[in-house]
Amino acid sequence: MPVPELLRIIAREIFERDPLARTPEPCQIMNEREAVSAYTNGGRQNGALSGAYLYHLAHMCQLVHPGDVVLDLGCGPGNLLGQLAELNPRAEFVGVDLSQPMLDQAAKMLRAKGIYNVELKYADMTTLVGVPDQSIDVAVSSMAFHHLPDEECLDRTFEQIARVLKPNGRVYFNDFGRLRNAESIPYFVGRATEGESQELIDDYYHSLHAAFTKADFERAVLCFLRGRGRVYATVVSPFQVVVKTPGHCQKLLAAKPELKRRFHALPRARKADVRQLSLFLNLGGLRNAL
Ligand SMILES: C[S@@+](CC[C@H](N)C(=O)[O-])C[C@H]1O[C@@H](n2cnc3c(N)ncnc32)[C@H](O)[C@@H]1O
Incomplete structure (x- = not known):
């Protein structure tokens, strides 16, 4: 990673006081074939x-116990959901999405990998119709909330999460956070998508422009989850925001060697992503799981 460029980004983010204006995702429900395949x-x-x-994944694994029912909001092609289910074979998983092509892709991948502890549902995360009250032990979501049209929908989603969670239920959500300086966006997109398709590059740009602010997540957590969620962001530049239930983290035990093996198998640039997230979220108050 070119360190001087990162320092310039940090300086620009420090000196801007307000977040950029939000531009909602042009494609909120990812139905197009190209979007599904680029994301997959x-x-x-x-x-x-x-x-x-x-x-x-390491953070989510800390919250999942054998016998739990885990809900993934906006599961998309199941990239993360499939890995989480594979690493926690004694828990049951439900993935919801409003894109049938994404759900079809997820079903195909799960079948091919022989993962049978996942149910996929066509459902809207802002209503969670069909998910009973207090039926979920752990709610997770990855890079999906920024697809919602506005703050009101974000609040409605958190209200639904509070409805379906059991009283001792836990959450782990990660999403992009809204940056303060427009020039930070090409930096983050560039370092994450080198060698990737134009479709994925465009998707990344849209995501960063559509991200909610850390304050949006803090408001939703305060209104609906209270002590069941705490909001963290990468320090200096809120590129990533995480909502995690405090105090419930178990040791990774069985999953740890496999997660470590997967880390060592990553290419250099992707290992750097893990290290950068670990450092900047750790400085933002979130203890590393791995
Ligand atoms: C960027 S993808 C993230 C997929 C997956 N969570 C991951 O990390 O790989 C966002 C997904 O959210 C879905 N989505 C958008 N709005 C939704 C809604 N209101 N309810 C359920 N899913 C929604 C989209 O169709 C898309 O599949």
């Missing part, structure tokens, strides 16, 4: 998203 491809082993997935 970005999530492949060693793909642009593989380092970020591994980092967040």
Whole structure:
């Protein structure tokens, strides 16, 4: 990573006080064939998203116990959901998405990998119709909330999460956070998507422009999850925001050697993603899981 460029980004982010204006995703429900295949491809082993997935997977594994029912909001092609289910074979998983092509892709991948502890549902995360009250032990979501049209939908989603969670339920959500300086966006897109398709590069740009602010997540957590969620962001530049239930983290035990093996198998650039997330979220208050 060119360190001077990162320092310039940090300086620009420090000196801007306000977040950029939000531009909602042009394609909120990812139905187009190209979007499905670009995203599936970005999530492949060693793909642009593989380092970020591994980092967040370790945190999610800390919250999942045998026998739990785990809900993934906006599961997309199941890249992360499939890995989480594979690493926690004694838990049951439900993935919801409003894109049938994404759900079809997820079903195909799960069948091919022989993963049978996942149910896929066509459902809207802002209503969660069909998910009973207090039926979920752990709610997770990765890079999906920024697809919602506005803050009101974000709040409605958190209200639904509070409805379906059991009283001792836990959460782990990760998403992009809104940056303060427009010039930071090409930097983050460039370092994550080198060698990837134009479709994925465009998707990344849209995601960063559509991201909610850390304050949006803090408001939703305060209104609906209270002590069940705490909001963290990468220090200096809120590129990534995480909501995690405090105090419930178990040791990774069985999953740890496999997560470590997967880390060592990542290409250099993706290992750097894991290290950068670990450092900047750790400085933002989130203890590393791996
Ligand atoms: C960027 S993808 C993330 C996929 C997956 N979570 C991952 O990390 O690989 C966002 C997904 O959210 C889905 N989505 C958008 N709005 C939704 C809604 N209201 N309810 C359920 N899914 C939604 C999109 O169709 C898309 O599949």
